[in-house]
Amino acid sequence: MMRRIISSMAACAIVALLTALNAVAAERPALPELLKALNVSGYPSVMQPPEFSGFTADGQKASLAGLRGRVVLLNFWAAWCLECRPEMMAFEQLHRELSIQGLAVVGINAREGTSTIREYAKELGLTFPLISDPTGKINSAYGVIGLPTTFLIGRSGRAVALAVGPREWSAKPARALIQALLAEPAVLKGTR
């Protein structure tokens, strides 16, 4: 009798938990709304961003494949780009707050030397990886023709969002989108 009461209590607890999770999911706006709120464009679900690999200004090897399973915020920037500067501070903030939850903030520089990148990182106190792209190969593969340009990639590796020009990355719409992506599983239904 006691065992039956305990098992029915456990069943009730599971039902309550699932109801609560459903309520949380229902409260979260759908992806198109989140993209619209941040004024960024989306991608068809099958579109994968191009693979890249390179070195950070500190000589560490980095690649997109190495970030699979994490939400990637990929920002293309240059030291001469004035509009990139305020974004960098927001990216640093997001990196410090959300990397523990699975966010990988990565900067791809546009055709500048490693000493310029290192000085810039030191001046702004940036600690997230800044990859050097001296020949512009990665910039070209991503079709970047203006700075700043930022991409969001989901945990499954699919391209999610494109922002041409600056955005308020530490404000609510950006955070809501990133949090929604962090809540996604690494393998989405129907993808592999």
Next chain:
Amino acid sequence: MADYSKFEALNVQILGISANIPFSQKTFADSLKLPYPLLSDAPDLKVIRNYGGLNPQWDMTTAQRWFFLIDLQGIVRGQWRGSTSEVFPSEPILKVAREIAAKR
């Protein structure tokens, strides 16, 4: 792109074809707010090759900046060759498009 509405008024559908992958083309199109579609000819470059437009300066891996005007019967009515270093004027193409429209 500034003359896009002039082409539209003459019922000309603009299509851009390049050797880039669709992902890269989307960034390019969003960056310039292009009002017409871009088609990817990667990786085979079949269309660009068939039009004779592969660029020898880039080891035949990209398209040259060429323009073709095709009429409603599918006949090429004009071909223009631009360079990557300057904006190609749309007036010569519009002139032929107007002539085609006048005969319809």
